[in-house]
Amino acid sequence: MSAPPPTIALIGAPGTGAAALAHDLQQRLARGAARLVCTTTADDCTAAALTLLMGLDLPCPPAQQPDREAADARLRAALAQAGLRYQVVYGQGERRIENALNAINKIAIGAYPASARGSFESKNATRKPRLRDWNCEKCSDPQCEHRLFTSLVAQREAQQP
Template sequence: MTSPPSVILLGAPGTGVQALCAALERHPATTSVRLAWGHMLDATADPAAAADAAGTTVLLMGLDQPCPDSDRRAQEAADAELRSALARAGISYRVVYGQGAQRITSALNAIKSIATSAYPSSGSGHFEPDTDPSATRTARLRAWNCEKCSDPECEHRLFTALTGRDSQSG
């Protein structure tokens, strides 16, 4: 029997790491995920060993939360120290950005990416951010010339979007 995926949330003070952990604990898509959070790498139970285990990811909070100017320098220093500690330990991580539901969706996308690789039969669909009704997903089209892109997925999205518009207007 495989153990559930683990997610270690790290962030400088004031980045909302504890709030995101609490929100993920209440989210129905993460009921089978072990969550831990901290402001320093050693604040979680042996994160280096845990991050080496299959199905574990480290999420680092981005510096996009509102922060008083007087605290910004200390927050940036703490973030830089966290990134250095992760690099020294050889731990890969994903950075989570956004406000409110956006941040939860970003975290769920990161969790889904590790869950589907660790648990291919059950991870897909379980961690979809659209299980949260406030999260919406829109198709993004690239802003440059498609002739120079040569990305088949991008071309398919563009074609689908264009044919969708034509069928709706006719």
């Protein structure tokens, strides 16, 4: 008997597209690879193997932006208070989907190193993995830079005979 698929929680402030992203991911992930759950509370993330927090980069009417930022701050505080690790997903359209798939694969490989490599493969698995498409010179996140450097070294070592 096989283990049930891991649960991925998608959480975000109102208007950040969690439900739309869950729908798009369901179309991309292999059938039965994961159970996607959209939520608005950190409590619903405690049983999840992976938590994806929606970024605040989707368009929003200026009058609603303060409420959305406050909701995002409350979600981040609740996730931190519960001791839950999460990955923030940014981008619009196809880029958002790809960033979410990259986050799922990165987190899954770290959480399940022996068995997850094939579990979260997208239906577009024939494509060569690539680095993220944003400008690193504007990021200045040390953990991001470390992941980028480690990924580049691993790619170089994999290409050497």
